[in-house]
Each structure stands twice: as C-alpha cells, then as structure tokens.
Amino acid sequence: MANIIEVTDLSYHYPQMEQRPALQHVNFTVQAGEWLAIIGHNGSGKSTLAKSLDGLLTPDPQNKGEIKVAGLTLTDETVWQIRAKIGMVFQNPDNQFVGATVEDDVAFGLENRGVPRPEMQERVHAALKRVRMTEFADREPARLSGGQKQRVAIAGIIAQRPDIIILDESTSMLDPKGRAEVLATVRQLNQEDHLTVISITHDIDEAAQANRIVVLDDGQVKETGTPAEIFAYGERLIEMGLDVPYAERLKTALRQVGADVPKQYLTEEGMADWLWTSHSKM
Amino acid sequence: MNKLIFGRYIPGDSFIHRLDPRGKLLLSFYFIGIIFLAHNWQSYLLLFLFTMFAVLMSRVNLGFFIRGVRPLIWLILFTVILQIFFTRGGHLYWHWGPLVVSQYGLVNGGYIFMRFVLIIFMSTLLTLTTPPLQLSDAIESILKPFKVFHLPVYEIALMISIALRFVPTLMDETEKIMNAQRARGVDFGSGSLSQKMRAIIPLLIPLFVNSFNRAEDLATAMEARGYQGGEGRTKYRVLTWKGQDTLAVAAFAVITGLLIWLR
Numbered sequence: 218m219a220n221i222i223e224v225t226d227l228s229y230h231y232p233q234m235e236q237r238p239a240l241q242h243v244n245f246t247v248q249a250g251e252w253l254a255i256i257g258h259n260g261s262g263k264s265t266l267a268k269s270l271d272g273l274l275t276p277d278p279q280n281k282g283e284i285k286v287a288g289l290t291l292t293d294e295t296v297w298q299i300r301a302k303i304g305m306v307f308q309n310p311d312n313q314f315v316g317a318t319v320e321d322d323v324a325f326g327l328e329n330r331g332v333p334r335p336e337m338q339e340r341v342h343a344a345l346k347r348v349r350m351t352e353f354a355d356r357e358p359a360r361l362s363g364g365q366k367q368r369v370a371i372a373g374i375i376a377q378r379p380d381i382i383i384l385d386e387s388t389s390m391l392d393p394k395g396r397a398e399v400l401a402t403v404r405q406l407n408q409e410d411h412l413t414v415i416s417i418t419h420d421i422d423e424a425a426q427a428n429r430i431v432v433l434d435d436g437q438v439k440e441t442g443t444p445a446e447i448f449a450y451g452e453r454l455i456e457m458g459l460d461v462p463y464a465e466r467l468k469t470a471l472r473q474v475g476a477d478v479p480k481q482y483l484t485e486e487g488m489a490d491w492l493w494t495s496h497s498k499m
Numbered sequence: 500m501n502k503l504i505f506g507r508y509i510p511g512d513s514f515i516h517r518l519d520p521r522g523k524l525l526l527s528f529y530f531i532g533i534i535f536l537a538h539n540w541q542s543y544l545l546l547f548l549f550t551m552f553a554v555l556m557s558r559v560n561l562g563f564f565i566r567g568v569r570p571l572i573w574l575i576l577f578t579v580i581l582q583i584f585f586t587r588g589g590h591l592y593w594h595w596g597p598l599v600v601s602q603y604g605l606v607n608g609g610y611i612f613m614r615f616v617l618i619i620f621m622s623t624l625l626t627l628t629t630p631p632l633q634l635s636d637a638i639e640s641i642l643k644p645f646k647v648f649h650l651p652v653y654e655i656a657l658m659i660s661i662a663l664r665f666v667p668t669l670m671d672e673t674e675k676i677m678n679a680q681r682a683r684g685v686d687f688g689s690g691s692l693s694q695k696m697r698a699i700i701p702l703l704i705p706l707f708v709n710s711f712n713r714a715e716d717l718a719t720a721m722e723a724r725g726y727q728g729g730e731g732r733t734k735y736r737v738l739t740w741k742g743q744d745t746l747a748v749a750a751f752a753v754i755t756g757l758l759i760w761l762r
Contacts, residue, residue: 271723297725305723312716315724317632317664324735329725331733341735359667373724 221380221413222247222270226282229265229274229436239265240436242282249380252407252414254424254444257433258458263417266433267385270415271303272296287380301330304374306387310366314358319350319369322358326377344376345369348402364395371402382406384416388423400426421448421459425484432457449480464488508630514743515557515628520637522744526751527625531618533751536758543613545761549754550620557628567623568616575615583608635659636738653729661717669710676705 229240240262247253257263268274270284272291284291286299307313316322320341327337345351348368358366367387374382384403388396400423406412418424430447432440434457440447448454451469464485468478479491510516515523537543554564568575582604589602626634639656646652677687680701687698 268719273719273723297727300723300725303723305720307716307720307723309713309716311668312713313720314664315661315717315721317660321632321735325721325726326724328732328735329727331731334733334735334737337733337735357667358664359671377724 219249220246221249221287222415223285224266224270224282225285227266227269227284228280228282229262229269229277230279231265232275238436240269243433243436243438245431245438245441247381247413247415249413250407250411251428252416252426254427254430255415255417255433256419256424256430256447256458257439258456261433261458262436263433264385265436267305267383267415267417270383271300271305273305301377302379303381303383304371304377304379305383305385306367306370306374308386308389310363310370310390311358313370314366317357318354319356319358319361319372320345320354322369323373323376326373330377340376340378341372344372347375347406348372362395363391364398367391367395367399368402371399371406375406379412381413381415384414384418384423386417386419388418388420396420396423419458421454421465424459507627509559509563509627511558511628513556513558513628515553515624517743518628518747519738519740519744520629520633521640521738522740522747523625523629524634524637524641526747527621529751530621533755533758534614534617536755536762537610537614538762542758542761543610545754545757546617547613549750550617550624553624554620557624559624559627563627564620564623568619571615571619575612578615579608579612582611631663632660632736633738635663636736640738651729653732657729665713668713669706672709673702673706676702 223246225244227240227243228238230238243262243266255263255266265274270286270291276293287302289295289299291299314322315325323341323344324337327340332340342351342354345354348371350365350368350372353361353365353369358369361369370387371382382403388399391399403414403416404426407414414427416423416427424430425444425448427444430440430442430444431438432447439457447457448465450457451465454465464487467488471478534546537546554561583600584598584604586604586607587599587601588604589606591599591601592605593600629637635656638659639652642650642652642655681687685698685701687695687702689695690698
C-alpha cells in the first residue's frame with residue numbers, strides 16, 4: 218500500500234528549551250488505511266509529533282527534515298491543504314468544543330472552509346448519524362458526557378472528509394464506557410471508510426487495535442512493530458509508557474513460576490480462555 | 500451561582516420566543532427610546548399594559564421578571580428619592596432646608612419608578628425568551644454594516660459565542676476548585692471582608708491558569724479545523740425575518756403613534 222505520511226529526519230526544539238530537543242531525527246511512514254499507534258512515556262515527544270504532522274507548531278529553524286502528507290510537503294503554503302486532509306481529536310473534550318451546540322460544533326470546520334449552507338446541513342447530519350449523536354444535535358456541550366463530546370469532535374472530522382484522523386490522547390480523559398464508544402467509532406471509520414488512523418496513547422487496549430506501533434522515547438523512535446511484537450516486551454512496556462494490563466502482568470507472574478504461557482498478547486478474556494483450556498484434555 | 504437572572508434563557512415556544520432575535524434586540528432598544536415620550540399617567544398606563552401583554556404572551560412566569568428588578572432595586576429607590584426630594588412645583592407637602600416633598604416630585608418619582616421597571620421588564624423579556632447564541636447572531640447581523648469601517652464583526656460574534664459556551668464549563672471548574680480548596684481547609688463563607696477576599700485568591704489563580712490553558716488548547720483545535728479568521732466563511736445558522744416579526748414592529752409603531760397622540 219502507498220505511504221500517506223512520510224516523515225524524514227524530523228527534529229523539533231521548543232523555543233525555551235534549546236538543549237533538550239522534543240524530537241530528534243524522527244523517521245517513520247504511515248500507510249494509507251492503516252492504524253498506527255504511537256506510544257511513549259510523558260515527555261517522549263508524542264504530542265509534539267502529532268502537532269508537527271498538522272503544522273500546528275511554529276517551524277523549528279534547526280529542523281532539516283520534512284513531512285510529506287498525501288504527496289504534499291508541509292510548508293507555509295501547503296499547511297491549510299494538509300490540515301484539510303487531517304482531522305485531529307485532542308485530549309480534553311471541553312477545550313476543542315467550539316460551537317455552542319453539537320451541530321454548530323460539527324459545522325465549524327465546514328464554515329471555515331466556506332462550504333455552502335445546503336451541503337453543510339447534509340454533511341453535518343450525515344456525520345452526526347455516523348457517530349450516533351443525531352438526537353443530541355441541539356444539545357449544549359455542558360449537557361454531554363466526555364465520550365459524547367469526543368464523538369462530536371469525530372463527527373466534526375467526518376464532516377470534513379479527511380484522509381487521516383489523529384487521536385492525540387483522545388481517550389485519556391474518558392471513563393471506560395466513553396473510551397470504548399470512541400474507539401468503536403474510530404474502528405468503524407478505519408474499517409469501513411479506510412481512514413488512516415494515528416493514535417497517540419497510553420492505553421494498551423487502544424494500542425492493541427493498531428496494525429503497527431511506534432515507540433517514542435526522548436524524541437526518538439525506539440521500536441516499530443506489530444502489537445504482538447511490542448507487547449512481548451512485557452514489563453518493559455511500562456518504561457515505554459503503556460499501562461500494562463492485568464492479563465500481561467499475570468502472564469509474567471506465571472512465567473516466573475515456570476508455567477508455559479503463550480508469547481503473544483492476550484486480552485483478559487483470551488487469558489481466561491487460555492487458563493481454563495490449558496489443562497483441558499478434551 | 501444560578502441567581503444570575505439577567506441572561507438566563509427560559510426555553511419555550513411562545514410567539515415571543517419565535518420572533519427573530521434581530522427584531523427583538525432592536526425593538527428592546529427602541530422601547531427604551533419611546534418610553535421617554537410618556538409624560539402623563541395615561542401614556543404610562545398604556546406602556547404598562549403593553550409590557551404586561553408582551554410578558555403574558557411570552558408565557559414566562561411573572562416571578563422571573565420581578566426577580567430581574569431585585570438587583571437594581573437600590574439604584575431605582577435612590578433615583579426615585581432624589582427625584583422626590585429635589586423637585587418643586589404644585590402643592591408643597593413638606594420642606595426642610597433644600598429638601599422638599601411636592602406634588603410634582605411625587606408624580607415624577609412615580610414616573611421614574613415606572614420607567615425603570617418597564618425597561619427592566621422589557622430587557623428581561625428579551626433575555627428570557629432569546630437563547631444567548633441567537634442574541635450573538637443578532638448582534639453580528641446588526642453590526643454587519645460596520646464592516647465598512649473594518650470592525651471585525653464576525654470575530655466579535657465568535658468571541659461572544661465562545662464566551663457564552665464556556666460559562667457553564669468555567670462554573671463547573673470553579674465549583675471543583677472550591678471543593679478542592681475546601682478539602683485543604685480554605686473557608687470561603689465566613690470571616691471578615693478581607694479574610695473573604697483572601698480566600699478568593701486560591702480560587703482565582705488556578706481558575707486563571709486553567710482558562711489560559713484552555714484558550715491555548717481551543718486555539719490549536721480551531722486552527723486544526725481550518726479556522727483562518729472570518730474571511731471566506733459560510734454560516735451554518737441563518738436568521739429569517741418572517742411575517743410575525745413585521746407584526747411585532749407594527750405593534751411598536753402603533754404604540755409610538757398613541758404615545759405621541761397622548762402627549
């Protein structure tokens with residue numbers, strides 16, 4: 218498959234922190250239609266990377282690298298074209314809700330791009346239907362849960378019909394139910410509309426949805442691999458910035474007492490299934 | 500914190516609720532203008548009946564309007580008392596040095612009182628029956644001609660609508676910070692005035708810091724969604740002027756005519 222994003226030799230320094238670069242010579246590619254997770258502990262440069270892809274940071278004069286999105290090299294001239302191709306969902310559900318009501322918020326991006334009103338109404342309704350928020354169309358954000366607000370943010374992105382959706386720790390402030398709703402919506406977009414997904418996360422369940430995982434540490438790419446390959450690191454996942462799930466901790470403990478546990482990543486249910494079938498003779 | 504009656508919208512579906520916000524806003528200002536045409540009890544009675552009629556039409560409980568007067572009651576009484584004590588003319592009931600209580604003074608005091616109450620009722624009617632967002636749309640639409648003088652009309656409207664949208668968010672946050680500080684032993688309710696003021700500081704500082712962080716996040720999110728200022732934007736929400744709005748204007752025209760005739 219073709220690469221939709223190509224990042225070569227990207228470095229970034231925040232103006233006040235000359236000595237400690239946020240990103241150092243980062244190289245990676247994202248294929249069209251894939252789901253890529255970026256993990257890393259706090260301060261590893263994950264969010265800086267996400268914002269760089271969308272041209273949301275003031276360019277770093279020392280940066281020699283380049284970012285290519287859908288064949289366009291990111292420059293001052295192309296930044297708005299590139300932003301039209303990328304939809305971003307940020308961490309705090311409240312701080313990205315611009316409109317006074319749900320439908321206003323979904324329409325905001327379309328208004329910005331000068332979409333004519335009849336088309337705008339159509340796209341807003343279709344997008345809200347897609348995230349199952351139609352009956353909330355005239356609600357104010359104060360009367361929505363965090364997960365609902367994030368789904369509205371996703372509807373705002375769907376309405377703009379981008380090629381790529383970036384989740385910048387979008388589920389980290391949600392309760393488990395909200396998180397599951399948001400991830401289900403994104404999975405649907407990835408599978409049915411072949412939207413490329415880049416998710417920046419601490420959440421192992423979110424990372425497990427990905428086709429590939431990139432591990433960032435100190436602004437550098439440490440590892441790239443499938444979830445099964447990355448999760449095989451077990452204990453070291455904590456250093457990488459993931460919250461290790463119960464099933465993985467159990468596996469490590471079992472291995473220490475000499476049990477022969479499977480190497481690949483297991484969900485909690487998978488682990489339970491393995492446990493109750495491991496001694497079964499049938 | 501919910502005592503703030505001014506600017507509180509009461510949802511409904513009355514004739515007044517359905518009026519175009521531009522018309523409502525302009526007519527409310529117009530009402531303040533024509534109230535100065537009233538000079539006798541007949542004209543005040545007319546305005547009073549008209550206002551009451553509008554209030555009844557809105558089907559909003561009268562209590563909301565009376566509560567709207569309450570925060571301004573001292574200002575109103577002060578003005579009325581000045582008017583009573585310093586107006587001479589007609590029958591003199593009482594005097595002491597420069598202070599007098601005369602027939603004209605009492606009558607004028609009554610008029611001033613009516614004037615205040617009617618203006619407050621009318622503007623409360625506007626804010627009770629119009630969602631704040633529609634008001635900001637109306638302001639944008641009314642200010643549009645000033646674009647010629649490089650007034651950033653669209654930006655002003657967006658600022659108002661964002662400010663309104665964040666009011667509940669910031670109220671929630673204030674509540675949270677207050678609870679967090681209470682848990683650390685801050686006492687907000689009691690003590691002398693200066694102690695109370697000092698108790699506000701640990702509330703205000705986190706609130707300010709958070710607001711700035713929010714503003715930065717919001718700006719990033721807006722930029723990510725293609726916001727480049729008001730130029731070239733289309734509008735999702737549009738206002739439409741209907742027959743009923745012309746009817747409301749006509750009613751005000753009739754009242755104006757009657758007021759002039761009653762002078």
